[in-house]
Amino acid sequence: MASKENLKPDNNPTKQIVVLKTKLMPQDIVEILNAKKTSLFGSALRRPKADEISVENPQLFMEQVIFVSGNYDVDFDRESSYTVKVDSDVREVTIGNKQFTVANASGVWKKMKLGVGMTKQDLEIGVTEKAVKNSTDSLYLDNHGLETTFPYSINSDSIENYAQRVLDVNKEHIRKNKVEDRKVFSRLGRKFKDSIPSDIEINQENFTITEFLEIFVPIYETECYDKKKKVAIARIDAVTGTFL
Numbered sequence: 001m002a003s004k005e006n007l008k009p010d011n012n013p014t015k016q017i018v019v020l021k022t023k024l025m026p027q028d029i030v031e032i033l034n035a036k037k038t039s040l041f042g043s044a045l046r047r048p049k050a051d052e053i054s055v056e057n058p059q060l061f062m063e064q065v066i067f068v069s070g071n072y073d074v075d076f077d078r079e080s081s082y083t084v085k086v087d088s089d090v091r092e093v094t095i096g097n098k099q100f101t102v103a104n105a106s107g108v109w110k111k112m113k114l115g116v117g118m119t120k121q122d123l124e125i126g127v128t129e130k131a132v133k134n135s136t137d138s139l140y141l142d143n144h145g146l147e148t149t150f151p152y153s154i155n156s157d158s159i160e161n162y163a164q165r166v167l168d169v170n171k172e173h174i175r176k177n178k179v180e181d182r183k184v185f186s187r188l189g190r191k192f193k194d195s196i197p198s199d200i201e202i203n204q205e206n207f208t209i210t211e212f213l214e215i216f217v218p219i220y221e222t223e224c225y226d227k228k229k230k231v232a233i234a235r236i237d238a239v240t241g242t243f244l
Contacts, residue, residue: 007189008182009070013209015181019163020152022060022218022238029058029220029236036243037224040232048226058222060238062167064176065150067213068184069138072192074205080129085120093123100125130203136210137191141184145177152217152239167216174216185209219244 024032033055038047086093086102093100102121142148152158160166167174189207218238223231235244 006186007072007193007205007207009185009189009207009209011208013212015212015214017163017167017214017216018154019062019160019166019216020154020218020239021158021160024220024236024238024241026058026060026220028241029222029238030055032236032241032243033058033222033224033234037234039243040224040234041226041230052227054225055234056223058220058234058236059173060170061173061175061219061221062170062216063219064143064174065148065215065217066141066177066179066184067138067150067211067215068188068209069136069211070185070188070192070207070209072135072137072189072195072205072207073132074196075130075132075203076196077201077203078129078131078197078199079126081124081126084123084125086123088121090121090123093125095125133196135192135195137188137195138211139188139191141177141179141187143175143177145179150215154213154215158239163216181212184212 034050037053037055038050041048041053090102092102100123102123140148140150188209192207220236220238222234224234225231236242237244
């Protein structure tokens, strides 16, 4: 049976810090807010007027996304069977030291007509297969530790050259999850384990982390108030300008 123990990586990966560039300035965010702020209140049929909504100065936050990818190689045995056709007069077949009878459990011969005067029988041969599976997979975790998607590109044009310096400047506005590295690896390992059948006998398995990134995404956030002092939080992606 496949082991239910959590996989531990065979290597000791180094985490790389990546900070996406902030492409929008606060004045850009105010323009987006002025165009979208009424959607935060009421419904499509009844919304306050734009001049009835007050907006606080937007604050820039650096929100963490963890990315991990890896390889999983597993060598295993599994029980299987093959059905072959034998002549109608065959009662038993010997392969190596094992005997296989053609009759089923009720003693009735299984026959299939192939043509006039010709019949074949089914012979089921139980075997142990040796097999290997090679997999690659990955996952992203947001700053709450939940699995998420990642719609951004990471290249020389999209990331800060001095990541730690940017984080130091924004150290009061950093949002990170509290998931330990080993638990991140364990969650990826569980994805690999879930991809293989539970009724196999594992002979050998190798789990390697190929990439481990701590990515910080700049997000503007601010509070908006209507005339009744109802509060709504507005979040705007500082990379794409998307109203979140």
